[in-house]
Amino acid sequence: MAKEKRQIVIPGEVIVSGNEFLPGDGAYRDGVDVVANRWGIANIFEKHVRVVPVSGAYYPRRGNTIIGTIVDITFNGWLIDFGGAQNAFLPVAEVPRYVNKNEMAEFLNFGETVIVKVWDVKSRGVDVSMKMRGYGKIDGGMIVSVGANQVPRIIGKEGSMVKMIKDATGCDVTVGQNGKVWISGKDTDKEVSAKKIVEFIAENVLLPGLTEKVGNLIKEMGLEISEVEIIAENTDDEEEFE
Numbered sequence: 645m646a647k648e649k650r651q652i653v654i655p656g657e658v659i660v661s662g663n664e665f666l667p668g669d670g671a672y673r674d675g676v677d678v679v680a681n682r683w684g685i686a687n688i689f690e691k692h693v694r695v696v697p698v699s700g701a702y703y704p705r706r707g708n709t710i711i712g713t714i715v716d717i718t719f720n721g722w723l724i725d726f727g728g729a730q731n732a733f734l735p736v737a738e739v740p741r742y743v744n745k746n747e748m749a750e751f752l753n754f755g756e757t758v759i760v761k762v763w764d765v766k767s768r769g770v771d772v773s774m775k776m777r778g779y780g781k782i783d784g785g786m787i788v789s790v791g792a793n794q795v796p797r798i799i800g801k802e803g804s805m806v807k808m809i810k811d812a813t814g815c816d817v818t819v820g821q822n823g824k825v826w827i828s829g830k831d832t833d834k835e836v837s838a839k840k841i842v843e844f845i846a847e848n849v850l851l852p853g854l855t856e857k858v859g860n861l862i863k864e865m866g867l868e869i870s871e872v873e874i875i876a877e878n879t880d881d882e883e884e885f886e
Contacts, residue, residue: 653680659693660686670695684793685850702792702822704728704770708762709779711787711820714752719745722752724760726822727792730769734760738773740780757782759818759826778818785816785828788839790846792823797849798842805845805855812867813838837865 653659658677667678671693680686684695704710704726712726721735734752736743743751752758759779760772774780790798799806799819810817815829815838825842829835844861848854862869 651686652684653686653695654683655681659695660688664691666692668692668694670697696796697793701729702727704732704762704765704822706762706765708821709759709818710762710772710822711757711759711782711818711824711826712822714754714756714758717748717752717754722748724758724772726770726820727824728770728822732760732762732770732772734758734772734774738763738771738775740775752781757787757826759820782826782828785826786835786839788825788827788842790823790825790842792821794846794849795819795821795823797854798825798845800855805858808855808858808862808869809838809841812841812862812869817842837867840865 657680658674659671659680661677663676665678665688667673670680670682670684671678672681673679678693680695682695682697684697687694687696710726710732712724712732714722715725715731716723721733721738724732724734726732736745736748739751758774758781760774761776761779762770763773764771797805800808806817806819809815813829813834815827815834817838818826820826827835827838827842829838841858841861845854845858848857851857859869
């Protein structure tokens with residue numbers, strides 16, 4: 645029998661039994677049992693079993709969006725601190741325009757913040773790119789730091805939660821899988837409102853019916869969002885943790 649929604653499991657605990665279930669992240673098979681190999685939230689969806697960690701470090705994966713800070717400039721690229729065990733490397737060939745190697749600091753300098761995409765993870769480190777649209781240096785706005793394990797709830801199923809934040813505040817919101825959230829709006833008040841919503845989600849990731857509670861918070865803040873959207877997103881939100 646499947647675990648209840650959002651039930652906490654510990655390493656070695658049987659999550660579900662049956663050969664039809666497929667273990668994913670944070671789980672492994674032991675005979676007919678699927679067992680947790682870390683402390684977290686058991687999540688069974690369409691026979692796929694995973695354990696979402698409630699704490700822990702961020703481990704980059706190919707395709708992840710991350711937000712970090714330039715900490716060094718080499719002869720052929722930039723090193724980025726994104727909170728991982730090693731810095732990420734952004735090759736000069738992976739930026740959207742030609743940059744003369746003598747002018748690299750003019751393009752990206754120490755202390756500047758960037759949004760990049762992970763395109764390779766190796767034993768020696770992480771390689772990233774910002775050639776794609778939507779990636780590059782951050783100008784203005786604010787950065788909110790959350791736990792990497794809280795990111796899926798802030799994004800929501802198919803981006804539903806972050807869309808609600810954008811619609812309610814009118815801000816651009818970019819969520820890095822490494823737990824950094826960039827918020828940029830037309831005025832500081834809107835940015836602060838979006839920050840408050842993000843922090844509320846991060847603090848309440850285990851609450852049932854979180855989307856509805858976020859909708860109520862948005863109303864209490866005097867912001868607008870359609871009732872239809874809240875109901876629809878709440879349905880998806882519950883489904884994500886089944």
